Amino acid sequence: MARIAGYGGNVFVGTQVIQTCDVAWSEQVDGDVTLTLDNVDYRVGTGSNKMVQAGALGTGDILASQVISLSTMASLTVGFGWFKSSVNINTLDDYRVLIDNHALCASPEVQLSVPPLVANTWKFCRLVVATGAFSAATAPISVGLKLQANDPGAATIWVDELSAAAEIVGIREWALDVAVGVQDTSSFSDGQNKVFSVTQKEWGGSFSGFKDGAPLGIGTVVALELQESSTSTQMWRGSGIITAVHTSVAVDGIVNYAYDFQGTHELEWPTA
Known part of the structure; x- marks a missing residue:
């Protein structure tokens, strides 16, 4: 010991689960992404979302999104989530978690930066606000994952339970x-x-x-x-x-x- x-x-308190990732996201999936529910490699619950990215996926593309139904997130300040990548992600903000009051993450109220990841290693990540504000997420109905910068090429990323909380x-x-x-x-x-x-x-x-x-x-x-x-x-x-x-x-x-x-x-x- x-x-x-x-x-x-x-x-951090007031933890609100945004998405459990125990079902495969289906609101939208990019044509260059193969998304499946991984019931073997996950961290919380019964599964994770495994997103296999083809080399044609480009910067700015939303890999996938899922319908959610949450009350206001105005009192929250930071996000959390489990992430794993098949390749090293060396820079903060290469990927972003999107939270939107509108369908398909069309105009996100808040975007959260995913930190660097070591290849093939799960990481419980603190997701800081990149743009927008939790105060604007008054009735979120969509959550998504976006490739923001530094396209890694063909790669696989896993996502498990996304949440948000307030730093007190x-x-x-x-x-x-x-x-x-x-x-x-x-x-x-x-x-x-x-x-x-x-x-x-x-x-x-x-x-x-x-x-x-x-x-x-x-x-x-x-x-x-x-x-x-x-x-x-x-x-x-x-x-x-x-x-x-x-x-x-x-x-x-x-x-x-x-x-x-x-x-x-x-x-x-x-x-x-």
Whole structure:
């Protein structure tokens, strides 16, 4: 089990699922894209959308879009999503997630930048606003994926659960526990040597520093960014459930809140 002390980070609440990606998108699919539901290679739910891009797909093309029905997103500030590419995507904003009050993502109210991706590696991505604003997405009915720049040629991109949330506060301190369960799978052929296999991964921890407004409630689902340094890629990212609240008051009268959380789904590890 590893225990990591923290540098800083961010907390996001009010998570709204935009699209689960558990069904194949069908509102529109570009003629240069072959889209299928991948029930084998996915991160959340029961599948991901696998989009095979032909070399003829061009910059500015929408790979695919899907009908959605959401209430206003005006209070939200940032998007999240799982992405994987068969080739390296080296630049922020090569792909964009589109959210539109109109069909077929014809005139998106907000466009979110997909960050760089390492080939054949799933990444839980923070999707920052490139153009538009969540405040304009008052009744979104379409979500899509667009090739914005730097056409990679023939390539495949996978997309899984897209969501959005509101950033509420920075983290002053955090601690994270990452553990794995094992099961004895020894057999007669192993002789006197015990053999173990990984069963389940588990992560959780605590953070403090939230002092604005009302405290987070027990059971609140939050998105977390736990930074190890000022380098943006050196952070742990994932979703957790608040399991405990600890309140204290210093001699100067400042109220401090600390929270315990249990991680849910997969934890995105830092990179160099």
